[in-house]
Amino acid sequence: MGMTMTQKILAAHAGRANVEAGDYIEADLDVVLGNDITTPSAIREYRGMGASRVYDPHKVVLIPDHFAPNKDIQAAAQCAEVRGFVKEQGISNYYEVGRMGIEHVLLPEQGLVTAGDVIIGADSHTCTYGALGAFSTGVGSTDMAAGMARGKAWFRVPPAIRFELTGKPGPMVGGKDIILSIIGKIGVEGAQYKSMEFTGPGIANLSMDDRFTIANMAIEAGAKNGIFPVDDVTKAYVEAHPCVNPDMKKEFRAFEADPDACYEQTIEIDLSEIDLTVAFPHLPENTHPVGEAKGIAVDQVVIGSCTNGRIEDMEAAAKILKGRRVAPSVRLIVIPGTQQVYLECIKQGWAQIFVEAGGVFSTPTCGPCLGGHTGVLGDGEVALSTTNRNFVGRMGHPGSKIYLAGPAVAAATAVVGTIADPREL
Amino acid sequence: MGKAFVYGDHVDTDGIIPARHLLTSDPDRLAEHCMEDLDAEFVGRVEAGDVIVAGRNFGCGSSREHAPVAIKASGIRCVIATSFARIFYRNSFNIGLPILECPEAVAGISSGDAVHVDFQTGVIENETTGKTFQARPFPPFLLQMVDSGGLTNYVKQALEQEGK
Ligand code: SF4
Numbered sequence: 001m002g003m004t005m006t007q008k009i010l011a012a013h014a015g016r017a018n019v020e021a022g023d024y025i026e027a028d029l030d031v032v033l034g035n036d037i038t039t040p041s042a043i044r045e046y047r048g049m050g051a052s053r054v055y056d057p058h059k060v061v062l063i064p065d066h067f068a069p070n071k072d073i074q075a076a077a078q079c080a081e082v083r084g085f086v087k088e089q090g091i092s093n094y095y096e097v098g099r100m101g102i103e104h105v106l107l108p109e110q111g112l113v114t115a116g117d118v119i120i121g122a123d124s125h126t127c128t129y130g131a132l133g134a135f136s137t138g139v140g141s142t143d144m145a146a147g148m149a150r151g152k153a154w155f156r157v158p159p160a161i162r163f164e165l166t167g168k169p170g171p172m173v174g175g176k177d178i179i180l181s182i183i184g185k186i187g188v189e190g191a192q193y194k195s196m197e198f199t200g201p202g203i204a205n206l207s208m209d210d211r212f213t214i215a216n217m218a219i220e221a222g223a224k225n226g227i228f229p230v231d232d233v234t235k236a237y238v239e240a241h242p243c244v245n246p247d248m249k250k251e252f253r254a255f256e257a258d259p260d261a262c263y264e265q266t267i268e269i270d271l272s273e274i275d276l277t278v279a280f281p282h283l284p285e286n287t288h289p290v291g292e293a294k295g296i297a298v299d300q301v302v303i304g305s306c307t308n309g310r311i312e313d314m315e316a317a318a319k320i321l322k323g324r325r326v327a328p329s330v331r332l333i334v335i336p337g338t339q340q341v342y343l344e345c346i347k348q349g350w351a352q353i354f355v356e357a358g359g360v361f362s363t364p365t366c367g368p369c370l371g372g373h374t375g376v377l378g379d380g381e382v383a384l385s386t387t388n389r390n391f392v393g394r395m396g397h398p399g400s401k402i403y404l405a406g407p408a409v410a411a412a413t414a415v416v417g418t419i420a421d422p423r424e425l
Numbered sequence: 426m427g428k429a430f431v432y433g434d435h436v437d438t439d440g441i442i443p444a445r446h447l448l449t450s451d452p453d454r455l456a457e458h459c460m461e462d463l464d465a466e467f468v469g470r471v472e473a474g475d476v477i478v479a480g481r482n483f484g485c486g487s488s489r490e491h492a493p494v495a496i497k498a499s500g501i502r503c504v505i506a507t508s509f510a511r512i513f514y515r516n517s518f519n520i521g522l523p524i525l526e527c528p529e530a531v532a533g534i535s536s537g538d539a540v541h542v543d544f545q546t547g548v549i550e551n552e553t554t555g556k557t558f559q560a561r562p563f564p565p566f567l568l569q570m571v572d573s574g575g576l577t578n579y580v581k582q583a584l585e586q587e588g589k
Contacts, residue, residue, distance in 0.1 A: 024566040041450040041490055049580045067448065074448035124488040124512055140490035140516035141450075146580045150587075154566070188435060189482040193511050222482065224511055283435060370444040370487075391437040391486060394444075398462035 002258025004160040005227050006195040009135040009255050013118045021159035021262070029059065030134075031113055032147035033121030035103055036064040036075070038140070039082045042122055045145035054089050055151030058247040061093040061112055062086055063103040066366045070097075071373040092247055101338025101364040104128040104216060104306035108208075109338055111243035115230045116253025120144065120153050125306050125388065127218045131211035132238065133230035133254060138219060158224045160195040161186075162263040165202030167272035172422055174316065175206065175213030176308055176386065176406030180277040182214075182269065183221050184287030192222035194264065197257065199229060202271045208237040209312040213406075216307050217388050220284040230254035278384075278419060279404040282392050290409055293419040300331045300383040301414040302395075303407050304362075305369045308386035309337025311344050313407040318350035320411035320422050321357040327417030332359035333375045335367060359414065371396045384413045426502060427474035430460075430467060431536040434480035438513065441484065441492040450491065452498035459495040473500035476542065478534045480506065484513025490520060497522045503542050505549060505560070507531050518567050519576040525549065530558035 003011060003019065011019040013027040034042055039062055054060050062082055067075035086094040093112060100106065104125050107113045115133035119126060124138035139153065147153050169178065183190070196218045198211075206214070211228050218226030228234070235252075243250045276290040303309075303317050314336055326332045334354045336342040342364060345351040354361045360375075368375035369387040377383055377396030383403070385395065390402035403419060412422035440463040442455055449455065460467035477496065483506035484492060493516050496504065504517070507528045517524045523544055530549045534540060538553040547560040573579045 024564070037444075037447050038488065038490070041494075044450065045577050048577045050584055051580075066444075072448070078448065122488055122490075124486065126488075138488040138512055140488055140493075140512060140519060142490060142519040142576045143515065146576055149580055149584060154570075156564075156566075188485060189508065189510070192482070192508065219512075222485065222510060371439075372444060376445075389437075389439070389486060391439045393462040394439045398443075 001262055002260035004195060004197055004261045004263065005229065005255050005257040006135055006160060006197065006225060007157055009116060009118060010155060010157055019157045021157050023157040024154060025157060026152045026154055027118050029120055029147050029151050029153055030117040031059055031061055031119040032144060033061045033103060033119065033123065033126060034144050035066050035123055036068055036079050036082055037066045038122035038144060040078050041141035042144040042148065043081060043085050045142045046148055049145060049149050051149035054091065054148045057090045058092045058245060060091050060148055061107065062091060063095050063100055063106060064097065065100055065102050066370065067372050068097055068365060069363065092245055099339060102306045102309055102366055105309050105337030105341065108132060108212065109241055109340055111241045111250065112245065112248065114238055114250045114252050115234060116255055120147050124219045125216050127223065127225050128212055128216040128306060130215040130218065130225050130227040131208065132234055133228060135225055135227065137225045158193055158195045159264050160197045161191055162266045163196060163198045164200040164266055164268045165198060165271055166200055166268065167202050167270045168205040169271045169274060172408045173274055173276060174406050175210030177274050177277040178271065179214040179217040180279050180284065180287050180404065181274050183217065183284050186221055188220060188283055188285045189222040191218065194223055196221065196223045196226040198226065203228060204231065205271060207312060208233055209310045212310065213307055220388055229256065276409050276421060277405065278409060279390055281390050281401040281403065284388065284390060284404060290421045293403065294421060296403065296419040297382065297417065298330060298384045298413055298419065299381045300333065300375060300377065301410050302333050302368050302375060302383060302385040302387060303410050304335030304337065305387040306337065307388045308407050309335060309341060311341055313386065314341060314345050314350050316407040317411040318353045320408060320425065321415065322353050324357055324415045326358040326414045329417050330414050332357065332414040333362065333368060334359050335362045336364055338364050368395055370394065384410055384419055386410050426541040427472060427476055429476050429478045429534050429536060429538045429540050431534065432463065432477065432479040435482045435485055436463065436479050437486035438484060438489050438492040439486055442489065442495045447489065447491055452494050455491050455495035456498035459499040471499050471501065474502050475500060476540045477501055477504045478531055479504065480531060481508050483509050485510035488512045490516045493517045493520055493522045505530050518570060521575040525560040527558055527560035530560065533558060
């Protein structure tokens with residue numbers, strides 16, 4: 001029986017000709033990722049395993065992005081622990097504050113991940129790199145420790161749902177609207193334990209940034225991974241973002257699903273029918289077309305995160321904010337995903353647009369996305385955010401509310417003061 | 426064994442341990458805030474041996490291992506749910522928090538009921554009502570890992586065998 005794209009990558013990394021859904025395998029890892037929250041626990045487990053050297057100091061990637069730049073003394077201690085481990089183990093992929101970015105925006109940009117890789121990260125949105133045609137999934141700190149020690153992880157080979165994309169998205173509709181509407185359709189456990197494999201002619205109409213956003217939120221449908229086929233858009237992106245670390249020796253490998261691959265289900269999505277989409281509190285599956293959200297008052301708008309902190313997101317927001325002012329009742333916080341995105345915002349004049357509009361323009365960090373810092377919500381406050389989770393208390397007080405949307409809707413909402421359709425401005 | 430704390434579907438990791446408390450990985454300090462935003466009384470009422478009973482997709486959201494760690498350190502002996510989110514599922518095995526999928530038990534246990542679980546057989550007994558339920562058995566691979574004492578021990582043994 002044929003294999004899906006995910007199954008092929010896993011088989012190749014387990015040294016097997018064939019795997020089937022449900023098999024338990026151990027796969028070799030190309031990258032093991034951790035951040036300032038998950039790495040300290042992983043270091044403790046790593047020591048508990050009796051490990052002394054990481055399997056490959058050039059394949060471990062550690063990024064302080066969640067509570068960094070250090071939000072307080074405890075955060076400083078956690079980041080210092082990570083830094084100490086980097087030194088001790090000679091880890092070459094460490095990005096210090098001032099050079100770092102949100103991990104899932106940073107890794108592809110720096111060329112640390114590529115097509116055909118198997119990647120685990122102690123962060124649930126590690127599934128983002130599936131956009132490049134890699135198998136990439138989030139794990140916990142103990143898995144990360146095991147990965148660092150042995151260069152291997154255990155997996156149950158997942159079955160897959162195929163999403164057949166056709167058509168072209170309408171004006172201002174982007175990756176966020178597509179993935180939110182898919183989650184609205186299948187629910188937050190619609191792909192539980194499974195791969196979401198995206199195929200079809202519609203993919204040619206999606207930029208790399210759209211694909212990163214879509215793969216990023218596969219976890220919000222419960223999926224193990226989301227994955228895109230490798231095409232010219234992927235190749236052009238990888239060529240434009242060569243690996244900055246020569247010791248990593250990245251190998252670009254395009255895997256294709258077999259023609260007779262077995263899928264549990266095929267879901268057809270016509271991209272031209274997708275509207276600008278908003279997820280209402282308190283689950284990402286509570287989606288509505290923006291028209292149904294119009295008029296809901298918000299206190300804060302956040303544009304950024306590993307979901308929408310890329311160059312195209314900043315551009316989409318800047319286009320709408322240009323020559324406009326943020327509504328007096330709203331606090332706008334714009335956080336580019338990496339230093340490169342930040343610099344691009346300056347070069348293109350977008351930074352000036354954000355500041356002139358009356359918004360905050362911050363250094364890269366996860367910050368408000370997880371209620372960490374730089375925009376924590378108070379009791380009863382309402383936010384519209386381009387982040388990925390709107391659970392109770394995710395961005396601050398359990399009495400706050402979060403609406404999720406893409407950057408165009410977010411920028412329009414900041415201007416109007418209530419959730420707004422950017423096409424009507 | 427202990428009393429049941431019953432919750433609904435989609436209990437997420439922000440509800441189990443909010444990110445504002447992730448400035449430590451110390452299990453006991455995490456346990457002080459377990460379920461805080463979802464059930465402010467949990468920490469005051471939980472006793473060693475109690476169980477959590479919940480609906481679908483328990484543990485969805487973040488990859489934070491702090492979530493099963495906080496639950497385990499709070500004294501909870503076991504989580505019984507209709508289904509689990511995948512990272513939470515894997516983390517629980519890796520850190521040695523027993524979890525069982527059993528929709529029938531979820532339907533048949535109310536808040537405060539006395540519950541007993543036999544991990545060998547997967548039999549869950551509601552001692553308050555006298556009803557018993559059979560949970561799905563663990564797959565053999567996971568049993569093996571649980572038997573070797575979680576992933577940390579499993580890797581320790583593997584490293585010793587590989588001479589690293
Ligand atoms: S931006 Fe938000 S979702 Fe993404 S890695 Fe940071 S905290 Fe997690």
